[in-house]
Amino acid sequence: MTSKIARFFAENKPATPCLVVDVDQVEARYQALRHALPQARIYYAVKANPAMPVLSRLVELDSCFDAASWEEISFCLSAGAKPESISFGNTVKKVQAIQAAYVAGVRMYAFDCLEELEKIAAHAPGSRVYCRIMVDNEGAEWPLSRKFGTSTESAKELMLKAADLGLDPYGLSFHVGSQQLSAEAYEVAISRVASVFSELADTGLDLRMVNLGGGFPVRYRHDVPGIDHFSQVISHAMTEHFGNALPEMLVEPGRYIVGEAGVVRSEVVLVSQRGRETGPRWVYLDIGRFGGLAETEGEAIRYAIHTSRDGSPVGPVAIAGPTCDGADIMYEKAPYELPLSLESGEQIELHSAGAYISTYCSQSFNGFQPLEEYYI
């Protein structure tokens, strides 16, 4: 937690649950990534946190934007982004969304199948397109593989088809999965992309761009490899596979930019053994899986939890949300331990909570309103 956030909590004592994001920290992470990967243009993945103060700051820093929907494109434009800095990165787009983006001046679109390519050709003629290929997501804590992407074989055909349809066959993308701990995942993906570049060059089609996607991890409960490690592996793989003919490089970080900049504060609603002689205490918070902690599904993302009693003796706990839903359990198998003296009414903090929580949050499940958000 940054000192700015700590001061905000001390001075404002906001009602819980709430999210506080230090926008200077967002900037620091953006700069760190730009420094580590100077050869890549940064397209911030808006879906990680589309709050206006985050987008505005990134516009000031000359960031580009990866948008998942027409709505996200309009958020970026409202924040002052130029349409040419926006990529419509969802491979699944309504015709109306493509039309609106095109009218607004957006000229870069993702796809992974013929049907979508034809939609883009019809409604965003002449635009740059890039094809998403499917790669292994091993090593990712929030994998993305099954739903998106096509084979390298199909990607080749589709890029040729893109040219036929009057589009600009710009390049290829992949996504190694979110919160990816293994830099080698990028290496493997780059080699696959390079083979498509090479084979298409043999047919006379020169692609110009590699979109490396996102996936760079943040620290939750454990240290993760730093961005310099990822940049070294990526740079080495790009040079190895592309030699001197390096294509343009794009990255689409979301979690990496905003994750560590945010803290969620929550109130403990109940601590109880519930009549069992053995087993963990159950700790119920006023935020749960349907209040924004959707990434705890399958206990995938494991937030670091801090209490005002840290340092005192601890014992095992299961941690659940405040709703009547039996699925609203964040951690039952993960080995969480919290202070034995923790009581209902006390506040706890989830660190590295700047990404994804505010948008996943349900609009009113069990009547609970979405958490308040503060950008400082």
Next chain:
Amino acid sequence: MTSKIARFFAENKPATPCLVVDVDQVEARYQALRHALPQARIYYAVKANPAMPVLSRLVELDSCFDAASWEEISFCLSAGAKPESISFGNTVKKVQAIQAAYVAGVRMYAFDCLEELEKIAAHAPGSRVYCRIMVDNEGAEWPLSRKFGTSTESAKELMLKAADLGLDPYGLSFHVGSQQLSAEAYEVAISRVASVFSELADTGLDLRMVNLGGGFPVRYRHDVPGIDHFSQVISHAMTEHFGNALPEMLVEPGRYIVGEAGVVRSEVVLVSQRGRETGPRWVYLDIGRFGGLAETEGEAIRYAIHTSRDGSPVGPVAIAGPTCDGADIMYEKAPYELPLSLESGEQIELHSAGAYISTYCSQSFNGFQPLEEYYI
């Protein structure tokens, strides 16, 4: 789909995704349940759908209400419900929520542990309380068991303690799990509850109420046992275990009351084989797991899907939502088949969609706004 909903779609052609609920159908289900279980008071589980037209209609019908939060209590009061018709049924409650409910006149509270009982005693003195016991959720498609409830042994101690604390030890509750297909689940739970009644009577404490929870199923893709079957099994078990000294009976239906009254209409955003020679087509809808279909997690709730091409040749499909999230897949293992001629831009309908969808819906994941709701 009721003819009223069909007419609404034909006349209004609402933008998708949207939910249309026939409030007359809500009333019909309420009446059917009242007729099948005349000895039980109905506490509608507000979390299933807290829309004002639903609550107002149920107030007219003299329904009682099971609320999960102070916010839901306030919805009920706004709809005209009397505070004495409201049960605060969440076993996990903030002190402020108990205080607000008590000030508003709510005098019935659920709990499942000593800590919560003490909170209720302190902030809702003299109120009726009922203890939730843990029962097996086998047979339920959306089980609730691990997070809530205590042992029968502990329930006995807690009810005695409730009296000591100046509360009214009213009764016991259980929940067999949502969308419960097996009536026997109620039978087993009733026998456990009856044994606690009997043992407490031996110590001089007479409980007066059994809260049977909810769980009654609705028809999704397959027929389910009718409410008469559940009522017969429940009535038989109550008589068998309580004899002539039948306690008051409460039920807390949510899905059963509103589920079949609602239809979601959605647009097909993309249909694609994505370059694979084999395997299902992928059908992407403009509603997904984070747009309200949260109960498709683990493919638990399987909505019946209807298209305008029903009757034409079909083939296997995977079905996913519109977001960039790899977890936003509704059905990949379930054997869904949809018309081979289905194309992007067409509309489909999910039946029995009146429960839970509108409230689970995320406030803005990927920039998508919550689905529109129409109550007719």
